[in-house]
Amino acid sequence: MTPAPRTRAPAALAALAALAALSAAAPARALDAPRVKLDDPFASGMWDYHQVMLLGDPDRIAFDDRVRVLAPASAEDSFHVPVLVDARALGDVEMIVVSVDYGPIPHILTYRPGGAEPRIALRFKIDQATPVRAAARTSDGAWHVGGAYVDAAGGGCTAPAAAYATDDWADRLGQVRGRVWPDSGRVRFVVDHPMDTGLADGIPAFFIETLTVAPDGGAAPARIELHEPVEEDPAFTLFWPPGAIREAALLEGRDNNGNEIRAELRAAVGQ
Amino acid sequence: MSPRRPRCAPRRAAPRPARGGPDAAAVPAAPAALSRRQALRCAAALGAAGLAAGALGGAAPLWAEARRAYALEPRQVAAGIWMIEGRREYFSAENGGAIVNCALIETDEGVLAVDLGPSLRFGEELRAAALRATGRPVFAALVTHQHPDHFMGAQAFADLPVLALAETQRQIALHGDAYADNMYRLLGDWMRGSEATPPNAVVEPGEVALGGRPFLALALSGHTPADLALLDRRTGTLIAGDLAFLDRAPTTPDADLDAWRRSIDQLAALDAAATLPGHGPIDPEGRALRQTRAYLDWLDGALRDGAERGLSMPELMAAPLPPEFAAMGVQPDEFARSVVHLYPAYERAAMPRADHG
Incomplete structure (x- = not known):
């Protein structure tokens, strides 16, 4: 993927100018010319474009060290790159968009923490060396962007899932392993799913689209909107304030073929 | 040109120092693709350099770097x-x-x-x-x-x-x-x-x-x-x-x-x-066998403990190593690599099936 080329033909320029004159309030812009031009710490060629296309070209946006993105400097396994996003320092966060600058599908997931902390650990498939970004929107509508650079050998997005090397993947589809830790407020789970990107030859996109986690203490549920780059058999760690989970949390979700996921995550016996 | 080529299509990733190289941390992230403008600027600079070298009576061939040698000493x-x-x-x-x-x-x-x-x-x-x-x-x-x-x-x-x-x-x-x-x-x-x-x-x-x-x-x-x-x-x-x-x-x-x-x-x-x-x-x-055995015992325990406490991979990777293992060459990088290799099995073992009913 490359940035959309700027229009150069004089006729098109004239047309654009005419259009701009007609609607001065909303001048036409190239997709890589955001309203707010940021000084990208990674000097990436793609961030401007993602600021427009993934975040909707917001008026209020800044790179902000309060959004921590913790990832290894080099991807040991292109199919499972771990990342922890922590935006607790911002206070109230409505949503977090996790993405890569370089890759055939930049959007990894959107997290709406609800009553959970604005903190999530996940793993994703990487296709080449790239900045990994987390853009957190606070309730005042402002976006705060953190990032980390991950080097990679690549190929994670364009290979078939390992599931197809086994003959029981369909039996395992939607199986969940999980647990809650009431003392620390942690919720962890793994959902067995191929998470096909649609980029491997002859294998259509097949991935979990939504997962919600509702703790039994009455706090608002957290919602994960997944996209194709999330790893096969995805594992997540979510965080609630201590006390928000009494004994269990309900996990519900659905993939793009309508398969439903449902599990009750409980504390370990004696925990 | 080497007869072997990577099987994957060439990627636009910027050249980066390999993981663990002595100056890995010192090199800033380069943009992953040159813009057309940058490319032209580079070309112009090279052209100017070539002209200057020509004026001085002959450019040194940039590609004549000597073949590297390992200088092995048994x-x-x-x-x-x-x-x-x-x-x-x-x-x-x-x-x-x-x-x-x-x-x-x-x-x-x-x-x-x-x-x-x-x-x-x-x-x-x-x-x-x-x-x-x-x-x-x-x-x-x-x-x-x-x-x-x-x-x-x-x-x-x-x-x-x-x-x-x-x-x-x-x-x-x-x-x-x-x-x-x-x-x-x-x-x-x-x-x-x-x-x-x-x-x-x-x-x-x-x-x-x-x-x-x-x-x-x-x-x-x-x-x-x-x-x-x-x-x-x-x-x-x-x-x-x-x-x-x-x-x-x-x-x-x-x-x-x-x-x-x-x-x-x-x-x-x-x-x-x-x-x-x-x-x-x-x-x-x-020492080699004792140290390797002790490290593997510790690694097994650290992964098991992390999974029991509900830690994610990045949290576990960030945990400090015991001094005797932190002093080994290529630490803490090898521990972080081991977390990626081995932790998924430990985290599954620590989490029971939860999708019944």
Whole structure:
């Protein structure tokens, strides 16, 4: 993927100018010319474009060290790159968009923490060396962007899932392993799913689209909107304030073929 | 141009120092693709430089950089046994992948070379170094296991018997090209001309005579699915391959920690006069096996404990290492790699099935 080329033909320029004159309030812009031009710490060629296309070209946006993105400097396994996003320092966060600058599908997931902390650990498939970004929107509508650079050998997005090397993947589809830790407020789970990107030859996109986690203490549920780059058999760690989970949390979700996921995550016996 | 190319399509990733290189942290992230403007500016600058050089009466050819050399220096460590000690580092374009220990063992028929380095060039230099050190040519080579720093040099010995366990031969036939791709990415020009060359002969475990010199060959596993160790019956030296590391963190991309620890116990029972580990110095005191065993015990416990506490991978990677293991070469990077390799099995074991009803 490359940035959309700027229009150069004089006729098109004239047309654009005419259009701009007609609607001065909303001048036409190239997709890589955001309203707010940021000084990208990674000097990436793609961030401007993602600021427009993934975040909707917001008026209020800044790179902000309060959004921590913790990832290894080099991807040991292109199919499972771990990342922890922590935006607790911002206070109230409505949503977090996790993405890569370089890759055939930049959007990894959107997290709406609800009553959970604005903190999530996940793993994703990487296709080449790239900045990994987390853009957190606070309730005042402002976006705060953190990032980390991950080097990679690549190929994670364009290979078939390992599931197809086994003959029981369909039996395992939607199986969940999980647990809650009431003392620390942690919720962890793994959902067995191929998470096909649609980029491997002859294998259509097949991935979990939504997962919600509702703790039994009455706090608002957290919602994960997944996209194709999330790893096969995805594992997540979510965080609630201590006390928000009494004994269990309900996990519900659905993939793009309508398969439903449902599990009750409980504390370990004696925990 | 190298005859081998990575199988994947060329990517637009910016050149980055390889993981673990000494200056990895010092180089800022470069933009992953040059804009057209930047490219033109570069071209203009090069053109100007060329004109200036021309005006001075002839440009020095930029491409005439000398072929790099490993400068291998065999050191005698026992009667008839020489060692080439690798640097206690990760693969990098600076070290050319010379991070592995090799053994040169004099027999009645010539030199047996054990573990052959990461590239064709290393293999060629190893073969020359054997002749230089002993006055005798290599008659056979041996690969202890499937990892590229140990087998890629086999290409330089392809006209001789290159021995390995049958499973190692099979693994290299399966994964050799992928290993080679990764080595090209990590080492760059050092790999020129290198191609994965699977061992061409099988060594059976037990008492064997190689070139007339008696050895005990042990077929073990744990570092990889097949790990060969050789006990030299003449000197009592144990060539342990990567079942033993010393003062360099053990690597785990294909590890089975339980099998590995059982293998170490078997090797420790041999009570060898000295151990030549796969990485780290020659060891007459049994430290290599003890240290590797202690590290694997600690690693197993740390992964289990992390999974029981509900830690995510990045949290576990950030945890401080005990001082005795933090001091090993390539830490904490190897621990972080091990978390990626091994933690998924531990986290599954710590979380029960939750989708019933």
